[in-house]
Amino acid sequence: MLLALTNARVVPVEGEPFDGTVLIEDGTIRELGPEVSVPDGAQVVDADGGWVLPGLIDAHVHLGVWEEGEGWAGQDTNEMTDPVMAGARALDAINPRERGFDDALAGGITSVNVNPGSGNPIGGLAVAIRTHGRYVDEMVLRSPSGLKAALGENPKRVYGEQKKTPSTRLGVALTLRKAFTEARNYQARLAAATPDLPADRDVVKDALVMVLDREIPWRQHCHRADDIATAIRLSEEFGYRLVLDHGTEGYLLADLLAEKDIPVLYGPMIVSRSKVEVRERSARAPGILDRAGVRVSIITDHPVVPVEYLITQAALAVKEGMDPAAALRAVTLNPADVIGVADRVGSLSPGKDADVVLWSGDPLDFASRALRVWICGREVYTYDQATRTGRVASR
Incomplete structure (x- = not known):
């Protein structure tokens, strides 16, 4: 045709x-x-x-796993029964009939990256999908497309309220270090295995090994500049590819992020200062990051900001100084590159x-x-x- x-x-x-x-x-x-x-x-x-x-691309949404207006029945974003849920897959919880997919099409969005939430230090595997399809498997562009993790307020609040570890920033960082150290030891056991002495497989550690082997990026939820510094420190300790999700105060470290070639998925932008770590949010940030040489994308974090307003956020960034061509790259080619599908879309x-x-x-x-x-x-x-x-x- x-x-x-x-x-x-x-x-x-x-x-x-x-x-x-x-x-x-x-x-x-x-x-x-x-x-x-x-x-x-x-x-x-x-x-x-x-x-x-x-078609526009939103590299950070919870579309299909956090269904609008469904309350408890449609909330599958976080499996908060263990702080390390690396083997959990967003793919297994996506409802492609959620109304948000229609909203995405109305907003010109043809691809999204669906993430688990940020309640856990390690939340699970993301998946890149198209925004139209009968069942999720036929919508997949890349699976998995990254492993979601979180620093800052969300995990320390969730587990602090449960009187469990981790309940502080230092406890969250320790949880990540322990998980990667155990994954390295698991790698060694796999390498030493023989047909006569096979190693038992572990789906949680398998996901972490994909990050250590740089097959997929580590998608680090963080807002404050000090949390961003921790994210960089951890990535350099373990040698994985780091992507910053949100990066609210990333513009304060724009030169460092550019030097280390760390992409930033900035947003959501059209939100109130709902918690301490986002009080320095700024619509000027995407432009500052871009001018510093950072590969910046703009995200909605749907349903935090409805997915159809992705281009509205890009326009807002232009209003606050971002180059228009850079703003369009931030909702097309840059997110396609981050989620590993730039050879097909973007x-x-x-x-x-x-x-x-x-x-x-x-x-x-x-x-x-x-x-x-x-x-x-x-x-x-x-x-x-x-x-x-x-x-x-x-x-």
Whole structure:
């Protein structure tokens, strides 16, 4: 099947914007440019001057595991019966029929990274998925895409209230060190195993070994600058790839983060100062981080901020000084890189998956909206401007 999006303002993210055509064939991008010839028999969509971009990506959500309006029944974010839950998988708790997936499509978001929560020092394995599908396995882009951990207020509060270890920042750091030390010893036992003397497998330690082997990144929830310093210290002790989730005070250490090439997933931004460690949050932070050379992404932490407001947060960052092109990278290519799927999504490039969105205008303009959304070349969302209603394709 051939699909041609013509008469469009195309923003490929990798490369300069242009007025022209995007040609899609069998679910992938075949060609794009100002002089692309449309083959006979192709389905033509006249963008009528609208903006065509890659689908947006939110690298930190709890979509499908923390269902809105469901209370206890839809809350599967944290398994808080043990501080080390490295083997738990967000994949096993995602409900793809949660309404938030429809909201994501309405916001032009075609991929998300679903994380376990931050109640535990080590919360579990994240998964990168598309935002449309019948069951979660057919939505997966990469599994696992990282191992979620937490420093700061959340784990010390959860276990402090239960009168259990860890109940302080130093106790949380000790929990992480013990877990990685045990995982290293487990690695050694696996390496020394023989067919006659096999080593017993451990799904919790297997997940930690993936981090030690740098197969997946360590996704460290932290807000305060001192917690960020602890995250860096631990990563250098054990040699894993560190990604900072939230990084609220990361702009105070922007030069250090740039020097060490540590990505920051900044957000949520449209929230109150609900606890001590986020009182220094700033919409200026993404721009400060980007100008320092940090690979910054913008996140909603859905449902903390509803997922459809991802682009709104990017626009807010631009309002507070971030370069517009950098803001678009922060919700497309940068998060794709962090979750390990930049070879497939995050920009418009020949050979990549045709996850494409037609916007009514510049998506960084608050008045613009996603009009049509394609995932792998299939139209999954359409907005009717006459009735002001959106329609999601059947799953």
